[in-house]
Amino acid sequence: DTEVTQTPKHLVMGMTNKKSLKCEQHMGHRAMYWYKQKAKKPPELMFVYSYEKLSINESVPSRFSPECPNSSLLNLHLHALQPEDSALYLCASSRSGQPSYEQYFGPGTRLTVT
Amino acid sequence: AQSVTQLDSHVSVSEGTPVLLRCNYSSSYSPSLFWYVQHPNKGLQLLLKYTSAATLVKGINGFEAEFKKSETSFHLTKPSAHMSDAAEYFCVVSDRGSSNTGKLIFGQGTTLQVKP
Numbered sequence: 001d002t003e004v005t006q007t008p009k010h011l012v013m014g015m016t017n018k019k020s021l022k023c024e025q026h027m028g029h030r031a032m033y034w035y036k037q038k039a040k041k042p043p044e045l046m047f048v049y050s051y052e053k054l055s056i057n058e059s060v061p062s063r064f065s066p067e068c069p070n071s072s073l074l075n076l077h078l079h080a081l082q083p084e085d086s087a088l089y090l091c092a093s094s095r096s097g098q099p100s101y102e103q104y105f106g107p108g109t110r111l112t113v114t
Numbered sequence: 115a116q117s118v119t120q121l122d123s124h125v126s127v128s129e130g131t132p133v134l135l136r137c138n139y140s141s142s143y144s145p146s147l148f149w150y151v152q153h154p155n156k157g158l159q160l161l162l163k164y165t166s167a168a169t170l171v172k173g174i175n176g177f178e179a180e181f182k183k184s185e186t187s188f189h190l191t192k193p194s195a196h197m198s199d200a201a202e203y204f205c206v207v208s209d210r211g212s213s214n215t216g217k218l219i220f221g222q223g224t225t226l227q228v229k230p
Binding site: 004006040041042043045048056088090092099100102103104105106107108110 | 146148150155156157158159160163165204208209217218220221222223
């Protein structure tokens with residue numbers, strides 16, 4: 001099973017709301033990733049967790065807060081977002097953080113900030 | 115530093131004709147290279163990967179790519195396009211970085227249009 005699941009599929013939130021995105025994989029992967037993708041652009045890396053520890057934060061604003069409760073789960077907590085944060089948020093996982101391992105992507109959460 | 119250049123932002127082919135999507139890369143290390151496909155409003159799906167084994171890599175759905183170190187290229191081909199191949203294609207190199215964590219460096223993408 002090479003599936004990464006993400007919930008919800010769509011999310012509309014106001015600028016004062018607090019919401020969370022969820023990602024799950026059951027492939028035994030030890031690295032998990034959050035990406036942001038704007039229309040007609042490639043994904044941009046936000047965070048990397050390796051063995052449940054945050055290993056990369058690509059200078060993401062603090063209104064985005066990642067969490068890795070265990071090796072199968074990855075959350076992204078959202079608070080006080082701006083309209084420009086509207087995008088497709090993709091989760092991915094890989095066997096480990098080693099560069100040769102491919103990443104498997106989930107279907108994404110389409111976020112709209114009003 | 116690693117980088118990826120996809121030479122065509124848009125490619126249009128007729129159904130049943132060959133597909134060629136071009137990609138050049140720059141890497142200080144022996145690179146790991148990937149092609150991903152993204153259909154509208156979907157996540158990314160891995161088509162194939164090169165990690166220093168055979169230079170001709172076969173992937174899913176009839177796609178293949180050839181790693182040419184002398185030309186720093188990793189072009190994606192398919193002998194016969196199907197309508198379902200219409201999508202966005204990303205050439206990707208894995209950046210080893212200082213932490214040896216596999217950050218993916220994406221090309222800007224090539225939109226493949228398949229005409230009936």
